[in-house]
Amino acid sequence: MLYDYCVIGGGIVGLATAMQLLEARPGASLVLIEKEDALGLHQTGHNSGVIHAGIYYPPGSLKAELCRKGAQATKDFCAEHDIAFEVCGKLLVATNPLEAKRMEALLERSQSNAIEVHRISEGELREREPNIAGLGALFVPSTGIVSYAEVCRAMGRIIAARGGEIRLGTRVSAIRETADTVSISSDGESWQARKLVACAGLQSDRLARLAGLPIDHRIVPFRGEYYRLPDEKSGIVRHLIYPIPDPDLPFLGIHLTRMIDGSVTVGPNAVLGFAREGYGHLSLSPGDVVDYALFPGFWKTLLGNRKSALVEMRNSLWKRGYLEECRKYCPGLELADLLPHRAGIRAQAVRRDGTLVHDFLFAATDRMLHVCNAPSPAATSAIPIADMIVERVLL
Template identity: 75%
Template sequence: MFDYCIIGGGIVGLATAMRLLEDRPGSSLILIEKEDALGRHQTAHNSGVIHAGIYYPPGSLKGELCRRGAEATKTFCVENGIRFETCGKLLVATSDVEMQRMDMLYERSRQNTIEVHRIGEDELREREPNISGRGALFVPSTGIVSYAEICQAMGRRIGALDGDIRLSTRVTGIRESVDAVDIAAKNESWRARKLVACAGLQSDRLAILAGLSIEHRIVPFRGEYFRLPATRNDIVRHLVYPIPDPALPFLGVHLTRMIDGGVTVGPNAVIGFAREGYPHLSFNLADIVDYALFPGFWKTVFANRKSAMVELRNSLWKRGYLEECRKYCPSLTLSDLLPCEAGIRAQAVRSDGALIHDFLFAGTDRMLHVCNAPSPAATSAIPIAEMIVARMRKP
């Protein structure tokens, strides 16, 4: 019997396994991942940004975890020889309305004790000659990294602490008894005293498989990116984001420098037709039926119908996507938008149609299911793991 079983080899599951073994030396632990490598889904398909936490309400859990996570991520990279770069981020205002939102965001960031500088049009042009705007907020602590490399380093650390990682193993059954949890796969099974499920895009299915009663479902939101040609890798020196619209659920299209030297544009946010289908036109009938039969899906579509139609139009019409970018980077052309693999966000939606933007857990005496770990979960993975470990009663 294992002391702990972790289901899910993304960055949150790996950080949790690592923290458990560090916190409770001598414990036995198995981590089960259905893919043939670690961090294959949301972790490997995000923008690679180490966020500062500027967007979140003062005193919020997301804000606190993000600030702590940014520092912990950079420390982990230094300790493990992983390259990262603190290039800073500019949030660019292009209209009077956005200037007002920028001022409110500036005050929020000050309350969150995040270093941020308000800059005018001239300084913006000096910092970023290819970017146009009325003004901007500069967040110097924002960085970039490869979260896939972080996952590999966490996997090595788990192995060094005698943790057992099983890849290419899909969990088919979870049954809790008084003194253990039984976990089944196709050709083998295990027992553990405690189970933590960090299953991301499959988190609701794992919770239901374990017999939990949940009122939400995961709806996949597809984030489509383009990559700029190598000749335009110097188009920006920082990360460049629009000022977010508080009426919209996502941040909007931005220019992101990548740790490999490239630059991406995106993402948008459209309903995905497959939870794990990254190529264009991916389609999974079972995934579609899952959310189509969930009343909360139709309620959230109706509540966000205007923005959903704009996002869908821009997904189908490349020129519309380009115009979103040209609001603050007017030199971009259609030929600059080269194909790039999409990401898929596991968005938890309640039965009343509300998008869940905070952390959501479900559990029993011996199980804890991470039902929603919203962005910036990659940045915040290490303190999220500390929070998970603190929630678990010692055996």
């Protein structure tokens, strides 16, 4: 069968794209191909479930705009489809004078992005969060929490209701573009589509290379390791508690996150992963390691970030070091409070020169669009990201 559209990838960006394509072209034929046996099992299903407000991003940037739009779109989608979410707000806590200075710069950035943020004093912080210590904080009232796995399942139902076909447990083995169509093959099956969109996340560079596209980056997996607090400490905070981020680092730091199921997690750190899709502590894929180890950009990135990499690795191997990061703003936590919790893996695109890609990265031909990098917070921004992709596909 010849489909109008094929979408590869059943994470939240792929699902939102398929959903929006069918909304823009009612009656079009579409097949979504996912190699796993369920939707949203990788980055989407392993993130912290935060609906971000978008205060971190440069004013006027695409990331800032998409996050702001995405936060509202996510809340509207959840309300329309009876998905539980909560707007609990976030506190970014300054624990030393340097962080207090960075806090002021972050406040200016948030104001430029037209995001409601309030500066609160040390006393006000103590009133709001008796278990949190700091010199002051920024309060972001619009930040929320949700289960993005539930969002994915709802999007899957909408795609099916609009006539789309979802093929689970199907690994793409070949992609070939001709003047009129794109051929997609799996073991013993093949499909033809007039247009293809690949939203493959952790495997995005491999899908692009499989399609013959000349890319100059690799996906390097970074593990985000979390702990869960015991049930008796699930009321330790009322809001999400984040540190003031270091602008020189690509990650936000260890934070306390209220989850939609009522639990509280602590994390993540950011350590090099030895498997793109290995969530266990000792997960190892020799093929994945060789893939990035042979890429010169990986070593340049490692050298340029060696100091922070060593700190993150130490905290991964030494639980007490991880605890000390948490105790900077939550001094009442004890070692016994850090219970096991599932890890997440971030697909970090790295260029040949060692530059970390922080923005969107696409590779396109006449009939294909590969989303090679959809930066955090892609889950929050998924619906407007999909709108942007659909606009490009329908040109």
